[in-house]
Amino acid sequence: VASLQGKNFMNIDELTDVELRDLLSLSAQLKKAYSSPSPPVLPRPCEGKSVSMIFQKRSTRTRVSTETGMALLGGHALFLGPQDVQLGVNESMRDTANVLSRFNSLILARVFAHTDVQLLAKHSSVPVINALSDLYHPLQALADLLTLEEHFGKGSLQGKVLTWVGDGNNVLHDLAMGAARLGMHVRVACPVGYEPNGEIMHRVEWHAQRSGGSYVMERDPMTAVAGAHVIVTDTWVSMGQEEEYERRMRDFEGFQVTRRMMEHGAKGSNAGRPACVFLHCLPRHPEEVTDEVFYDPARSLVFPEAENRMWTVMAVMLSLVGGGGRGCEVGES
Ligand code: CP
Numbered sequence: 001v002a003s004l005q006g007k008n009f010m011n012i013d014e015l016t017d018v019e020l021r022d023l024l025s026l027s028a029q030l031k032k033a034y035s036s037p038s039p040p041v042l043p044r045p046c047e048g049k050s051v052s053m054i055f056q057k058r059s060t061r062t063r064v065s066t067e068t069g070m071a072l073l074g075g076h077a078l079f080l081g082p083q084d085v086q087l088g089v090n091e092s093m094r095d096t097a098n099v100l101s102r103f104n105s106l107i108l109a110r111v112f113a114h115t116d117v118q119l120l121a122k123h124s125s126v127p128v129i130n131a132l133s134d135l136y137h138p139l140q141a142l143a144d145l146l147t148l149e150e151h152f153g154k155g156s157l158q159g160k161v162l163t164w165v166g167d168g169n170n171v172l173h174d175l176a177m178g179a180a181r182l183g184m185h186v187r188v189a190c191p192v193g194y195e196p197n198g199e200i201m202h203r204v205e206w207h208a209q210r211s212g213g214s215y216v217m218e219r220d221p222m223t224a225v226a227g228a229h230v231i232v233t234d235t236w237v238s239m240g241q242e243e244e245y246e247r248r249m250r251d252f253e254g255f256q257v258t259r260r261m262m263e264h265g266a267k268g269s270n271a272g273r274p275a276c277v278f279l280h281c282l283p284r285h286p287e288e289v290t291d292e293v294f295y296d297p298a299r300s301l302v303f304p305e306a307e308n309r310m311w312t313v314m315a316v317m318l319s320l321v322g323g324g325g326r327g328c329e330v331g332e333s
């Protein structure tokens with residue numbers, strides 16, 4: 001298993017193919033080992049380690065999964081909300097990174113501008129994890145890919161179609177990058193003016209060409225979901241865009257994921273599992289997906305997807321502190 005020791009975890013693009021696959025395997029391994037009904041004495045490979053979690057925005061999943069995951073690994077996590085630390089009010093990224101590096105083994109940060117998490121990484125002497133910026137959400141992409149591998153089978157995402165319907169945002173960027181790297185055909189349907197970042201999508205195309213996948217942009221959601229194995233969306237109003245709410249509600253008309261859309265996806269089932277499934281990173285609002293789709297017990301994977309945030313962030317933390325490869329094996333290797 002490749003260790004990420006000495007690196008940062010900023011986006012899916014910066015990983016090697018081997019690192020991406022290893023993180024998914026380690027996540028599955030951790031899930032198996034730590035959720036066993038009668039666990040033996042669980043290993044505590046992060047004993048004595050700590051992670052500072054800087055949150056400039058709200059969070060349920062990222063905060064709780066990291067805090068709980070670090071505790072399971074035997075380490076300690078500290079929540080630093082916007083009101084709790086000097087950062088941004090009275091202290092620079094540079095000074096904060098310098099100071100936290102002297103206390104902690106890892107720094108995790110959820111920021112507005114991606115340049116802020118890059119600044120932290122530049123001045124930190126310990127690994128930095130991007131826990132969502134305006135451009136990327138790599139922890140979410142890992143959880144999504146793990147969820148899809150659980151559903152379709154490990155190593156079987158090659159050639160499957162993943163369609164994103166909605167806003168061309170941070171969550172899409174890393175998910176598209178990861179999906180393309182695993183050989184998936186990525187389609188994006190978004191309204192005019194809400195396209196994903198062009199430079200990032202060039203990287204997605206590059207990865208797709210290498211892996212046998214593809215990337216296309218469609219305007220009509222129904223065309224984009226035809227035959228899709230995965231249909232995925234996110235909020236139309238990301239954190240920090242609240243004042244655009246009214247305009248976005250108008251502009252995204254017709255982009256709500258509905259049962260009709262799901263029925264346009266891949267038909268039938270494989271080994272009793274639906275051929276077309278739904279993903280959403282949460283938090284969810286009714287405008288982007290109907291209750292019928294979101295709570296569909298067979299096709300919606302949203303809650304396993306949320307759970308997988310913990311197994312994947314554990315794999316990331318363990319790999320960054322040098323575990324998962326050297327002396328920190330968990331379960332079978
Ligand atoms: N999906 C996700 O990152 O959720 P939180 O904002 O609750 O962390």
Ligand code: NVA
Binds near residue numbers: 171
């Ligand atoms: N796109 C959303 C994701 C939240 C997890 C946001 O940036 O607010």
